[in-house]
Amino acid sequence: MVEIELRQEEFELFRSYIYERVGIALSAQKTTLVKGRLNKRLNQLGLSNFKDYYNYLIADESGEELSFFVSAISTNVTSFFRESAQWKWLESYLPGLIASKREKKIRIWSAGCSSGEEPYTILMFLQHHLSDFEQWDIKILATDISHKVLSKAIKGEYDAKTVQSLSPDMIRKAFDKVQSERGESYQITYHLREKVMFRLYNLVTDPFFFKNRFDMIFCRNVMIYFDDPTRQELIGRFTTLLPKGAPLFLGSSESLTSHRDTLKLIGSSIYQRL
Ligand SMILES: C[S@@+](CC[C@H](N)C(=O)[O-])C[C@H]1O[C@@H](n2cnc3c(N)ncnc32)[C@H](O)[C@@H]1O
Known part of the structure; x- marks a missing residue:
């Protein structure tokens, strides 16, 4: 798998888009997390940089990519009779x-x-x-x-x-x-x-x-x-x-x-x- 770098200005694009669309406030410390979790996805899609992935994400009107992104950066952990x-x-x-x-x-x-x-x-x-x-x-x-x-x-x-x-x-x-x-x-x-x-x-x-x-x-x-x-x-x-x-x-x-x-x-x- 090719390791793709996430530049600061690219991270800012994701940060404001995700906040606006999902309400998730990604702090600056989350750069490594976003890069790590999304690298595989970019490789799967044959994309060579995060700017192209950002364009792909915002162009997807079905919301499926957004939901993929949210799953990648958050957790779906749950269990029966939790709490x-x-x-x-x-x-x-x-x-x-x-x-x-x-x-x-x-x-x-x-x-x-x-x-x-x-x-x-x-x-x-x-x-x-x-x-x-x-x-x-x-x-x-x-x-x-x-x-x-x-x-x-x-x-x-x-x-x-x-x-x-x-x-x-x-x-x-x-x-x-x-x-x-x-x-x-x-x-x-x-x-x-x-x-x-x-x-x-x-x-x-x-x-x-x-x-x-x-x-x-x-x-x-x-x-x-x-x-x-x-x-x-x-x-x-x-x-x-x-x-x-x-x-x-x-x-x-x-x-x-x-x-x-x-x-x-x-x-x-x-x-x-x-
Ligand atoms: C950690 S799970 C919690 C599941 C369950 N409520 C529990 O406590 O076991 C959080 C869930 O919230 C969903 N989620 C996050 N942001 C959301 C949003 N803006 N609208 C709807 N669901 C969201 C995630 O997809 C994830 O499945």
């Missing part, structure tokens, strides 16, 4: 939510859902804790900016290592065992998969098109890359979609310094709409 304290908290919150419902209808948004472990965890959680789960109309909106992770999420197929932390009972109820090229794997049942609407969605630049509000919103480990104004803007938009009392879940390393009049910290990176 265990939040699921524990949800166990105590759920009975009140259920009791408050006139219609058996639950709507949840998993914003920045990566390869699907988060929205499927929500379903497994509800399946486990609602004795009349089948009678509920449950829909999870699961969105991400990356085509790659979304196609994995839609398939809902995971290897044995990824599901190993789940109880045998959960695995039995939520997965079908399937044979893939890499041996035996576990696919979320069709019945659960059809409750999730996966959508390609950029949290920073796409319009908020939602007609109805959500019973809760998960946006965990996504805003870590955003700068403060972008984060505040997004949080403000989330609050408009949450009814009074509804929770917003952030990643455990994320906290809010704004919106104290509309959101109150009530658990481990869990904020309640006031």
Whole structure:
């Protein structure tokens, strides 16, 4: 592989484009990361310098290259039942939510859902804790900016290592065992998969098109890359979609310094709409 240099002025082009399009604030220290992670891509595309790659990136109207770029410089790391304290908290919150419902209808948004472990965890959680789960109309909106992770999420197929932390009972109820090229794997049942609407969605630049509000919103480990104004803007938009009392879940390393009049910290990176 040919090692291609990233010049400072080229890095600046990527920096302002990525900030404008995705809200990710690339600091100057990220030059080596961008160069290292994108070198292979330039070689694959037969490009000899980063300026040509920049032109290729901005000319791609499908957004696929942008999503490739974002995946290359950020992380899609996720897992089932990530942030265990939040699921524990949800166990105590759920009975009140259920009791408050006139219609058996639950709507949840998993914003920045990566390869699907988060929205499927929500379903497994509800399946486990609602004795009349089948009678509920449950829909999870699961969105991400990356085509790659979304196609994995839609398939809902995971290897044995990824599901190993789940109880045998959960695995039995939520997965079908399937044979893939890499041996035996576990696919979320069709019945659960059809409750999730996966959508390609950029949290920073796409319009908020939602007609109805959500019973809760998960946006965990996504805003870590955003700068403060972008984060505040997004949080403000989330609050408009949450009814009074509804929770917003952030990643455990994320906290809010704004919106104290509309959101109150009530658990481990869990904020309640006031
Ligand atoms: C580290 S993963 C977090 C997955 C999951 N929420 C969790 O906590 O396990 C972050 C995800 O955010 C997505 N992401 C980053 N910037 C985004 C943006 N502007 N709009 C939508 N998704 C974005 C990434 O593609 C990635 O899949």
